[in-house]
Amino acid sequence: MQITVPAFPVAVDERMVKSKHRSAIRQYIKNNPTKWRIKLWVIADSANGYTYDFDVYAGKNAGQEVSPNGLGYDVVMRLVSSLMNQGYHLYFDNYYTSVQLVQDLFKMEIPACGTASENRRGFPQSMKNGKQWAKGKERGSMRWEREGVYLALQWLDNRPVTMLSTIDSANSFVLVDRKEQVNKWCNIKLKQPQAIHSYNQFMNGVDRSDQMLAQNSTLRKCLRWWKTLFFHMIDIALVNSCILFQFHRAQHPEVEELMQPSRYSTSDFQEELMINCMIERGTHSA
Secondary structure (H helix, E strand, O other): OOOOOEEEEEEEEEEEEOOOOOOOOOOEOOOOOOOEEEEEEEEEOOOOEEEEEEEEEOOOOOOOOOOOOOHHHHHHHHHHOOOOOOOOOEEOOOOOOOOOHHHHHHHHHOOOOEEOOOOOOOHHHHHOHHHHHHHHOOOOEEEEEEEEEEEEEEOOOOOOOEEEEEOOOOOOEHHHHHHHOOOOEEEEEEEEEEEHHHHHOOOOOHHHHHHHHHHHOOOOOOOHHHHHHHHHHHHHHHHHHHHHHHHHHOOOOOOOOHOOOOOOOHHHHHHHHHHHHHHHHHHHHO
């Protein structure tokens, strides 16, 4: 099966929204400065941080049934339900990655790539014991195995990195710079598998979205969980609207009404939106 439409990279990851409310959906993160938060599962565009969808994690005891494939599998399948057969490439970390997931996504015409754990069900037996394999190997060494539609590979950097991918081949690679000490520190070039390079490049979709949301947050101190989520959804709507506006501007550079300064930011968009809303409100009141 060939994907003939252009590839659009998206990423699935978790997002933590700080909250001081008390309910079963609040999560405790021990090593985080803000320890009490609401966990969201998010799918976002890797190119610009646009939030496509999210799901609230209600906790283990919320009565939500988990399939035999695990919670990570269920989360990804719910989030990608509206993106099937549209040319998207999906990236996620080892919490979600499984052989079953990448195979089922490929059947939905969503090629996927993610870091993987060797102890997951269905992982190729010949690719296990990565730490043992890496002993005595030179930095940059690689081994791989193809099983049907997916590629399992391990690449040795400072430690073995394990990937599952239905996007890339084992023969595609890029050159990356690393520092190595022999008699003195020097720069060396290593062949890095394209699967790992693409993962590093496109896995940042949710992180990028988080940064934009944090810079322009409307969130206020709330003791009710639904208020926290309400303000967070306003933030998502504002950031997504700004991304779409910037995209629209780029498509119509000749329209004078759309012209803005070169450093037009999400904060500028938010301020302009508020002014226009006030003007509109004043017009209706008059």
